[in-house]
Amino acid sequence: MYIYADNAATTKMSRAAIEKMTPYLAECYGNPSALYSLGQRAKDALEESRETVARLIGAEPREIVFTSGGSESDNQAIRSAAEAGAKKGKRHIVSDAIEHHAVLHTLKRLEREGFEVTLVPVTPEGIVEPDVVRAAIREDTCLVTVMTANNEIGTIQPVKEIGKICRARGVLFHTDAVQAVGHIPLSVGELGVDLLSASAHKFHGPKGVGFLYAKRGTPLANLIEGGAQERGRRAGTENVAGIVAMAAALEEAVAGIERNAKRLIPLRDRLIAGLSKIPHGALNGDPVRRLPSNVNFCFEGIEGESLLLLLDDRGIAASSGSACTSGSLDPSHVLLAIGRPHGVAHGSLRLSLGEDATEEQIDYMIEATSDVVSYLRGFSPVWHDLADRKAEFVL
Amino acid sequence: MALYSEKVMDHFRNPRNVGVIEDADGVGEVGNAKCGDIMKIYLKIENGIVEDVKFETFGCASAVASSSMATELIKGKPVSEALKLTNQAVAEALDGLPAYKMHCSVLAEEAIKNALEDYYKKHPEAKRD
Numbered sequence: 001m002y003i004y005a006d007n008a009a010t011t012k013m014s015r016a017a018i019e020k021m022t023p024y025l026a027e028c029y030g031n032p033s034a035l036y037s038l039g040q041r042a043k044d045a046l047e048e049s050r051e052t053v054a055r056l057i058g059a060e061p062r063e064i065v066f067t068s069g070g071s072e073s074d075n076q077a078i079r080s081a082a083e084a085g086a087k088k089g090k091r092h093i094v095s096d097a098i099e100h101h102a103v104l105h106t107l108k109r110l111e112r113e114g115f116e117v118t119l120v121p122v123t124p125e126g127i128v129e130p131d132v133v134r135a136a137i138r139e140d141t142c143l144v145t146v147m148t149a150n151n152e153i154g155t156i157q158p159v160k161e162i163g164k165i166c167r168a169r170g171v172l173f174h175t176d177a178v179q180a181v182g183h184i185p186l187s188v189g190e191l192g193v194d195l196l197s198a199s200a201h202k203f204h205g206p207k208g209v210g211f212l213y214a215k216r217g218t219p220l221a222n223l224i225e226g227g228a229q230e231r232g233r234r235a236g237t238e239n240v241a242g243i244v245a246m247a248a249a250l251e252e253a254v255a256g257i258e259r260n261a262k263r264l265i266p267l268r269d270r271l272i273a274g275l276s277k278i279p280h281g282a283l284n285g286d287p288v289r290r291l292p293s294n295v296n297f298c299f300e301g302i303e304g305e306s307l308l309l310l311l312d313d314r315g316i317a318a319s320s321g322s323a324c325t326s327g328s329l330d331p332s333h334v335l336l337a338i339g340r341p342h343g344v345a346h347g348s349l350r351l352s353l354g355e356d357a358t359e360e361q362i363d364y365m366i367e368a369t370s371d372v373v374s375y376l377r378g379f380s381p382v383w384h385d386l387a388d389r390k391a392e393f394v395l
Numbered sequence: 396m397a398l399y400s401e402k403v404m405d406h407f408r409n410p411r412n413v414g415v416i417e418d419a420d421g422v423g424e425v426g427n428a429k430c431g432d433i434m435k436i437y438l439k440i441e442n443g444i445v446e447d448v449k450f451e452t453f454g455c456a457s458a459v460a461s462s463s464m465a466t467e468l469i470k471g472k473p474v475s476e477a478l479k480l481t482n483q484a485v486a487e488a489l490d491g492l493p494a495y496k497m498h499c500s501v502l503a504e505e506a507i508k509n510a511l512e513d514y515y516k517k518h519p520e521a522k523r524d
Contacts, residue, residue, distance in 0.1 A: 303458075
C-alpha cells in the first residue's frame, strides 16, 4: 500500500489542470505581451484565468495579481502594507506566533528596517483570538496579518471576526490563505480582508504559481522590478501554462469543497480517534475548528524523523515538526507556541489526507503509526525514564 | 539521491546492540531531549576488553545509526582502543553523514567516552594505558 499523506506540503496535479495546461506549453507558447495572435491568445487565456480565480474567491479580476506562489504573495502583501504605512508614519504590525515562515521572516526583516511587530500568542488549541488581536492594535498599526488556516496543525482561524475589527479600526488586513483556498468555503468579501495569499500546488495546481488578492485601492509595492506585466505590480513574463492550470485546479477544488468535506471529516476523525489510543500522545490543534484533511499528533518519548522514515518504509508519506526534518535545532515554532515542550515537539507527526483517502488507508495508518511508535519507544532512553517514573509524562 | 547512505539506513532499520545491560560496568548518557538527541551506552568490560555493549537512543535516523555503528566499532576491542574512537571513524564507517547531521557522530563518540569514564570511576583498580 502506498499512501501519500502530505497534502499540506503539496498535492498531486489534477488531470483537468494538466490537460488544460499542456497546449500552453506546446502550441500556444506566445508571450502575452506580444502583439501577434499567438501572443494575444496567450493573453486571452491569462485574462480568462484571472476572471475564473476572481470569481471563485468573490473578487474582481483586477484585484488578482499572479505570482510565483504563496511565499511571494505573502512577501508582497506584507511589504506593500508596510511601505504604505510608513508613508503615514505607521510602523507597527500585528501578527501571531503560528504564522508560516514566509510571513514571520518577512516581519523579521521589517523589524530590522525599523518596524515594530507584535506577535500575539495563540490558545493551547492554536486559535488566534479576535479580542487579543483587537487589544494589540495601536494608533500606529498599519497591518494585521493572520493566516486563514494553519499549515501544521490545521486550525481554522476566526478571520471574519478579525476582519471586522480591522475594518472598524481602519487597519489593512492580510490573510495567508495558502492552506484554505480550495479546501474550505471562502470569499474575500465575507472575510473582510484587504489582501489574501494563495498557492496553486496546495489545491492540485502546479508548483511555482499562485496569486495575491488585493482589494481595489489597496496599495501594492513591487517586489520584482522590470516590465509592466500584471499592470505594473509584478514584472516578469507570465507563467501562462501554470496560471491556466491553477484556474482549472481551483475551479475543480472549489466545486468539490462540500463533497470532500463530507467525505474527509469522518475519515479525519477516525484517524484522530485511532491515534488517540496510542498512550501518551495527543492531538495538536483544535478538534473541530480544523481543516478536513489535517491530523497532527505529538507522541512522547520518540523523535519525528525516525518515525517518518519508518512510516516511509511502510509506504506512508507524512511529515513532522521535528527539528531534524527542518535542518535546524529547534522543533516547530507552531508546536512550541501551543505549549508543547521542546522534547515533546520533536515527536510530532502530521498526516494530511488527500481527497481520495479511504477508510482502509486510515486504518492502515493507525496500525503502522502505533507499531512504529512502540518500536521506537522500545529503545528510547527518554521513554524508559518516563516509564520508570524518573521523569514526568507531559501527555 | 537519498537523504542518507545505504549503510546509515541499514543501521537505522536494523540497529545492532540495542538494549540495556542491567549490571553494566559503565554507563554513559549524552544529549538532551530539547535538542532532539539522547544517547545512552551500556558497557560490560572484562579483562580490559569491551565484552558487551548496548545502546538506547532517542533521536533521528542518523543518531540511531551512529549509536549502532559506534557500538559495533568498539565491541570486542580493548578499552584502550575504544577510548580512541572518533566521530570521524563512526561517520566514515557509515559511508558519511550529511554535514548538518555530523553532530550525531560526535554524540556517539561522546557517549562511548562517557561510558568508559564511568567505568574507570566505578573500577578504580582498572589501569589506563
